[in-house]
Amino acid sequence: MSSSQKSNHSPSAGSANSGSSPQKTKAWSGVFTEGTDRRVELFTESISIDRRLYAVDIRGSIAHAQMLWDVGVLSENEFHQIKEGLLEIRRQIEENRFSFNIEFEDIHMHIEHALIEMIGDVGRKLHTARSRNDQVVTDLRLWIREAIDRIDRRLVDLQAAFIGRCDDDFDVILPGYTHMQRAQPVIAPHIWLAYCEKFDRDRQRLANCRSRVNVLGLGAAALAGTSIPIDRTKTAEYLGFEQIAANSLDVSSDRDFVLETAFCLTEIAIHLSTLAEEWILWSTSEFNFIRLPQAFCTGSSIMPQKMNPDVLELIRGKTARIVGNLQTLLVLTKSLPLAYNRDLQEDKPPIFDSFDTIETVLMLAAPLVEGTALNRESIADKLDRGYLDATILMESLIMKGIPQRTAHEIVGRLVRLAMEREIPLVKLPLKEFHEIYEGFDYNVFSILGAANAVAAMKSYGSTAPNQVRTQINNWKKKLDQVYRELR
Ligand code: ARG
Numbered sequence: 249m250s251s252s253q254k255s256n257h258s259p260s261a262g263s264a265n266s267g268s269s270p271q272k273t274k275a276w277s278g279v280f281t282e283g284t285d286r287r288v289e290l291f292t293e294s295i296s297i298d299r300r301l302y303a304v305d306i307r308g309s310i311a312h313a314q315m316l317w318d319v320g321v322l323s324e325n326e327f328h329q330i331k332e333g334l335l336e337i338r339r340q341i342e343e344n345r346f347s348f349n350i351e352f353e354d355i356h357m358h359i360e361h362a363l364i365e366m367i368g369d370v371g372r373k374l375h376t377a378r379s380r381n382d383q384v385v386t387d388l389r390l391w392i393r394e395a396i397d398r399i400d401r402r403l404v405d406l407q408a409a410f411i412g413r414c415d416d417d418f419d420v421i422l423p424g425y426t427h428m429q430r431a432q433p434v435i436a437p438h439i440w441l442a443y444c445e446k447f448d449r450d451r452q453r454l455a456n457c458r459s460r461v462n463v464l465g466l467g468a469a470a471l472a473g474t475s476i477p478i479d480r481t482k483t484a485e486y487l488g489f490e491q492i493a494a495n496s497l498d499v500s501s502d503r504d505f506v507l508e509t510a511f512c513l514t515e516i517a518i519h520l521s522t523l524a525e526e527w528i529l530w531s532t533s534e535f536n537f538i539r540l541p542q543a544f545c546t547g548s549s550i551m552p553q554k555m556n557p558d559v560l561e562l563i564r565g566k567t568a569r570i571v572g573n574l575q576t577l578l579v580l581t582k583s584l585p586l587a588y589n590r591d592l593q594e595d596k597p598p599i600f601d602s603f604d605t606i607e608t609v610l611m612l613a614a615p616l617v618e619g620t621a622l623n624r625e626s627i628a629d630k631l632d633r634g635y636l637d638a639t640i641l642m643e644s645l646i647m648k649g650i651p652q653r654t655a656h657e658i659v660g661r662l663v664r665l666a667m668e669r670e671i672p673l674v675k676l677p678l679k680e681f682h683e684i685y686e687g688f689d690y691n692v693f694s695i696l697g698a699a700n701a702v703a704a705m706k707s708y709g710s711t712a713p714n715q716v717r718t719q720i721n722n723w724k725k726k727l728d729q730v731y732r733e734l735r
Contacts, residue, residue, distance in 0.1 A: 275357060275375075293350040297596050301355045302341050304390035305383070306334045309359065311486035312378055312466060318482050321377070326370045333367045334359070354593075355387075356380050377478045379470040381500035381588035386466040388596070390487065392509055395603045396458050402610035403447045403454075403516070404730050409617040410440040411727060414720045418713070420622050421698045422537065423636055430634025433698035434711040436622060441719050446519040453512045461505045464489035468499035471587040500588035503581050506599050510574040513602045517570040520609055524564040527620070528557050536626040541619030544612070559612055566605050573598035631698045632672040635663050640701040641673065641692070648687060658685045672696075 274284065310331050317327035337359055340346040352358045357380075364371035417436035424434040464487065467473070467480040473496040480492050493499045530537035540557055548554035576598045584591060638659050645655035661684050666673050674696040681688035694700060705712035709719075 275360070289350050289353070292353065292590070294354045294593050294596065295348050295350055295352065295358060297600070298355045298384075298387075299341075299348060299358075300600065301384075301387045301391055302359065303338065304387045304394075305355050305359055306338045308383065308386045308390060308466060308487065309334055309374060311483050313374060314486055315479055315482040316373075316376060319477050319479050321476060321478075322373060326373060329367050329370045330363065330374055333363045333371060336366065337362050354380070354384075356383050377469060377474040377476040378466060379500075379588075381470055382465045382468040382496075384592075385500055385502070386464065386487070388599075389461050389463065389465065389489075389505065392461050392505065392599070392603075393458060395607075396454050396461065396509065396512075399513070399516070399603070399606060399610065400451055400454055401734060402607065402614070403451050404727065404734065406610055406614045406617065407444045407447050407723070408727055408731075409614040410444050411720065411723050412618060413437070414440055414716075414723075417622055418716075420624055420627060421631060421702055422627055423631065423634060423698075424711075430636055432639050432711075433631065433636045433702050435702055435713060435716055437720055438711040438716050441716065441723065443519070443523060444723055446522075447516070450512065450516045450519060453515060454509075457505070457508045457512050459490065460508065462489055463491045463493050463505075465493050465499040465502075468493060468496035471497055471500060497586050501584060501586050501592070503577070503592060503595055506595050507574070507577050507581065510570075510577050510599055510602050513606045514567075514570050514574045516606055517567040517609070520613060521564045521567040523613070524560040528560050528564070531557050531560075536623055539621045539623055541616065544616050544619065559616060563609050563613065566609055569605055570602050573602045632674070635666070635673060636698050637673055637696045637701040638663050640704050641695055644692075644695050644704075645685070645687075650687075 274280065313322060313327050313330045313334075316322040317324060322330070337346065340362075346358075346362070348358060352361050360371070360374060363374060414437035417440070420436040421433050422436055422439065423430045424432050424439075464480060464484040466483050466487075467478050483489075484492050493502070527538060527540070529535055531540050540555075540560070542555065544557075544559045545555045546558045548556065577595060580591060580594050580598075641662070642652070642655045642659040645658060646652050650658070662673060662676065662681065665680060665684070666676055669676075674693060678688065678690065678692070681692055695704060702711055702713065705715070708715065
């Protein structure tokens with residue numbers, strides 16, 4: 249088969265002898281007498297997926313070569329040749345001057361092959377004291393570490409989008425729901441801060457996970473370590489790893505860090521899907537609480553009046569992929585024996601996809617949060633529905649010494665009465681209050697109504713306006729600090 253035919257990616261299922269690569273292109277050519285079946289090359293290649301690891305692969309190789317120079321395995325001149333060659337390869341890739349070919353299987357082989365082509369025998373020394381097994385793990389750890397930092401930054405931007413609304417929306421009271429039934433009133437920033445808390449835990453989870461990602465695997469070689477006198481502390485230092493993996497057998501089979509990261513991303517997606525679900529509902533004519541920015545909606549090809557919340561729906565929908573990716577990784581690693589198994593090559597598509605998806609979603613979520621308007625009148629119009637003040641009325645009775653169970657019953661009877669007449673509690677005459685419980689006086693009317701109910705709140709973390717104000721101030725300080733550190 250000619251080399252031009254080899255660059256065709258469609259596997260030919262026809263004859264058994266569908267072509268094989270000349271041995272000289274393979275790094276393992278020594279022991280083989282037969283070439284690789286073309287269909288096998290197509291099946292086993294990962295370059296189509298892992299080429300995005302090129303920069304971290306080169307970074308890892310330079311650090312490895314420098315360490316080999318430190319310990320005297322490479323000369324200074326050899327190290328510089330390798331380093332310059334690798335940097336030139338990086339430029340070629342970035343300027344689209346590098347040719348990828350599935351014969352070379354993965355990104356590691358591509359770069360090493362190109363290096364050898366460029367600098368000859370010195371390039372053949374780079375793979376000393378390492379294997380692709382510890383190399384791929386190192387690349388992936390470097391890549392995930394950077395990707396975590398990007399996601400973290402986007403989470404902060406999303407928190408800032410919520411905090412940015414808090415002052416303007418401070419006086420808006422919304423119904424809070426449990427079981428999707430009207431429950432108690434809350435002020436809008438209390439809802440915004442609920443999301444900030446969730447995304448804050450997501451950031452903490454990522455930071456914690458990052459510490460386990462940030463471990464040097466390189467130097468474990470294939471599985472048993474190496475007889476070459478390497479210095480892994482140097483490699484760790486060059487690559488900014490905080491720890492060095494202490495067991496060579498563990499290194500290449502360990503994908504905990506990938507799974508853990510995938511879970512962190514899943515939790516972010518789930519939080520975002522809660523937001524999406526709530527806001528989709530809020531944007532319906534039935535709720536009519538918010539108006540989404542038109543730039544974030546799409547129309548219908550048949551119904552001229554439609555403005556659909558597609559972005560929010562896709563944010564909700566893409567959560568499925570992220571959950572699926574986590575599931576894939578869990579099943580992939582189940583029952584794998586120790587050290588490297590080729591199954592592990594399948595870890596990259598799901599983790600890359602989760603990162604790509606969550607990054608795009610976060611990129612859209614922040615401007616969506618910023619650009620959405622609260623329909624204040626529509627919200628206020630319906631605030632007296634659903635007896636949002638019943639609980640606060642009950643609590644006022646409790647404060648008069650009435651046992652909670654009794655107070656609950658008294659208010660329950662009042663609500664039933666008001667429901668029968670289809671009026672809010674505040675519209676019941678005092679006489680009716682007295683009939684159910686004699687202790688009521690005119691003060692009851694200063695407790696009732698959503699605004700009074702909110703104002704009466706006291707506990708730490710509640711929707712009491714002064715509590716929420718304190719929280720907003722804390723968040724502003726915190727985000728200022730975070731942005732200063734990120735800069
Ligand atoms: N492309 C492989 C992967 O992503 C690299 C490691 C291959 N190692 C091997 N011994 N075949 O997992």
